[in-house]
Amino acid sequence: MKLSVGIIGCGPSGLVTLKELLDEGHQGTVFEKTSHVGGIFRTAYQQGFMVSSNLITMFSDFVGREGDHILENPRMLSFIEYSQYLDDYADHFKLRPHIHFETYVQSVWQDTPTGKWNMRIFKNEGKEQDILQFDRIAVCSGTHQKREMPNFIGQEQFRGEIKHLQDIKEFQDFTGKRVCIVGSGESASDMALASAKYGKQSFISIRKDHGAIVPRYMDGRPSDLETSRALHSNPHAFGVYQSCFLLYYSLFLALIARLFGYDKRPPAEVEVDRQILLMNLAQVRTSNYRNSFGTKNSGLAEAMVKYSCRRKPDIRELKSPATIVFADGTQEDDIDEIVCCTGFENRFPFLETDDNKNDEIIQQVAKDARISHDLYKHCVHVLTGDNLFFVGFVRPSFGAIPPLAEMQARWFAQLCSGNIKLPSRETMIEHSKIYVKYIENQLTSYRTNRIVNLTDHLVYSDDMARLISCRPNFLKMFFCEPKLWIRCQMGPIMMAHYRLCGPHAKPAEARRIIHKIKWVHGLPEILQFIMIFIHFLFYYFGGIKRCKPNAWYPVTEWLS
Structure with missing residues (x-):
């Protein structure tokens, strides 16, 4: 009907x-x-x-x-x-x-x-x-x-402006201002960089951990090309170890590149990557890419390295005329704007x-x-x-x-x-x-x-x-179309996977897209690919539930 x-x-x-x-x-x-x-x-x-x-x-x-x-x-x-x-x-x-x-x-x-x-x-x-x-x-x-805005103690006496992210239309509006950004997500990272670059002084207030920071680009390619099925199907229980491996592997490559002179980037760019690694490592046990939201934007680290943006803890209170007191007891005066990147309801x-x-x-x-x-x-x-x-x-x-x-x-x-x-x-x-x-x-x-x-x-x-x-039958694909299977497992997660079969399938176009896309195949990707099958063997034959691969089974079977 x-x-x-x-x-x-x-x-x-x-x-x-x-x-x-x-x-x-x-x-x-x-x-x-x-x-x-x-x-x-x-x-x-x-x-x-x-x-x-x-x-x-x-x-x-x-x-x-x-x-x-x-x-x-x-x-x-x-x-x-x-x-x-x-x-x-x-x-x-x-x-x-x-x-x-x-x-x-x-x-x-x-x-x-x-x-x-x-x-x-x-x-x-x-x-x-x-x-x-x-x-x-x-x-x-x-x-x-609907904007979600924090209520600060003493904000009625604060004479600076308190804005929401939605109020910001042009980065040049920060020119000459002392600005405090509240939040640690992707938009907050953008705002931290913009206010540090165009403003007089920038601070970023982060209540607890920031999101797992991943720059938009790595080695000249979008970072999310590495978001493969193999990577994200590995059991969540081993997320900390997985995160540590990827972070230390990145650090090892950076050291090799510097030692042998392969890295031709300006020192500031190298320092931004180093800052990202240090910030992620500092919180890897409590907030990593497997148990947190991603801050898929290096603006926060870039603001700190290149433009002297200063990280601060949660805001304790505001004082007249334009003073912020932070949770660690420090305070900053003459703040022109507080920009709240605190999300929506x-x-x-x-x-x-x-x-x-x-x-x-x-x-x-x-x-x-x-x-x-x-x-x-x-x-x-x-x-x-x-x-x-x-x-x-x-x-x-x-x-x-x-x-x-x-x-x-x-x-x-x-x-x-x-x-x-x-x-x-x-x-x-x-x-x-x-x-x-x-x-x-x-x-x-x-x-x-x-x-x-x-x-x-x-x-x-x-x-x-x-x-x-x-959802494609990946077992059948492994035997019938191994090249397509490899690209689905190790290439970026794309919606074209779900046009290979099912209602309104467009298998020819989906195959063309999957075979055409750029994808990453390096040592970490290969190791992740191998590890998922090792985990599966421990789960299937050893009965170790924490080795159960993500996405291989419906969520409703998670507790079984």
Whole structure:
């Protein structure tokens, strides 16, 4: 049966949801409050660059205007370039006729007698109002809607400006200022570098550990080309040892390069890499690339080495007129700005309006959905099932959100067509609890309680692919297409893997992309590749559960 689906938001999640619904023959309509495609990538500071390469970020069946050239020469796109990619995606799949721009979704509520969903929209700056009806609703409004701002002791007497990351549009605005950046993620790293480079003096306040720092580029290539299945399938229990090996191996190579004069880079660039290694090693047991979010950006280290940015602990209090007192008792005076790179809260104001104030179910869903990982697969609340579906509320510790949103959209489209059914409420609740335990064990409860969208890119992708029946049979591939198998195991994790089979598979194009891409094959990659099979033998024949490879089994089997 053909369904009509209302889609809220026209960022990457909304676009790919529309495309997948149209592929299944449904009618999708996107409502976007701005005048353009792209969501946050069109409103963020436009001097910014992505922290995942085009290979990792792109959708499974659309390379973009640069074609094979960018597959063979991958890079980090700027926000402007990625916005263009989304524009091209909308044009390529003829999505624009289904998008209503400059349309604000004020309220969404369910019509009890019919079970359909009503949507109150405003156009022309609120001058025109309409109520539309749909069979289902896809919430693709993004994770950057409501700012999460800290409350500092004494901030009412502070005379400097306290801003959120979203307030920063041009790096040159820092010129001549003494600035304190709060946070340690990728955006905070950008802000630390920009404020140190353009400002008078920069400080960065980090409450505890920073994310595992990985520069955007290593040896002239995007760092995430090394995010292979082999690397991320190795058991999480050995993450500290794996991290130590990779860090010390990098340190060994750097020493060899300097000793024999292979490293021709300027001393400052060498010192930045050294600073990254030292910062990661200092916290390797508590925060490494296997148990933390990634700060896939060397801006923090570069700011400290090149521009004298100074690291500080948590802010204890603010004093008049412009003084910050830090947790270690030190203080800095004459601070012009505090920029809070402290993230966002999931909020859904269109579910919390007068139109559904008496609907206890919708009110409960709106509240519970703020903690994304408590939903079934980050998408489904048990009270509304797939009638109200959340897309894009998932953040991989290493990887990118848009490809995970694509997997969610493909699943939603299959649910709409009836090709897949949701399990019972009891099963969804049980599986969600197992999933939360899994990510807390893998990424620590401290981080997952703060970053409620956090997940593992490969594990989540493969888990979704099992639902859609588009995860390749790698055992069969090993015997029938060994070259393709090697590239899938040791090349970067890409959504093209999931177009080799399953609904709307494009095997010829997927094979072409996988064979065409640039990938890394050095000693660490080979050792990781070998280690995963050694771990598997200990698990399968020795019964040692901690050797169970990640992603080889569904998350629901984690406790077994």
